[in-house]
Amino acid sequence: MIIVEFSVVPLGTGSTSVSEYVSKACREVERSGVRYMITPMGMVIETDTIDKAFEVIKKAHEAVIRAGVTRVNTTIKIDDRRDKERSMEDKVKAVKVKKS
Numbered sequence: 001m002i003i004v005e006f007s008v009v010p011l012g013t014g015s016t017s018v019s020e021y022v023s024k025a026c027r028e029v030e031r032s033g034v035r036y037m038i039t040p041m042g043m044v045i046e047t048d049t050i051d052k053a054f055e056v057i058k059k060a061h062e063a064v065i066r067a068g069v070t071r072v073n074t075t076i077k078i079d080d081r082r083d084k085e086r087s088m089e090d091k092v093k094a095v096k097v098k099k100s
Contacts, residue, residue: 001086003079004053007042008060010069024067025060032056037088042075044088050080 010021026043029036034056035046043060047053061074079091 001081002047002050002053003044003081003086003088003091004047004057005039005042005044005077005079006057006060007075008064009073009075010064010067011071011073013069021064021067021069024063028059028063029056032059035088046088050078053078 008022008025010018013021026038029043029045032055034052037044045053045056047056057074057076061072064072079086
């Protein structure tokens with residue numbers, strides 16, 4: 001399982017609020033059918049292949065452009081673990097257990 005954290009940041013919108021644009025990116029992720037979590041600073045998705053991850057991120061990035069933004073900064077972090085299946089929830093649970 002590939003877990004990817006990414007953020008799509010619209011620039012030059014003329015406002016400090018960008019949720020209108022970010023919601024367009026989130027809608028594309030939802031349409032893709034991958035498992036996801038929205039976080040305060042970005043989004044985490046799970047996919048079976050790196051190609052699928054990049055496809056989803058590209059669609060999210062392009063959705064912001066289509067919404068009228070002329071500059072977008074997209075940051076990506078990839079966890080591609082192949083020795084065992086892990087999910088977003090597993091990773092969080094592992095930390096919480098050790099924290100207790």
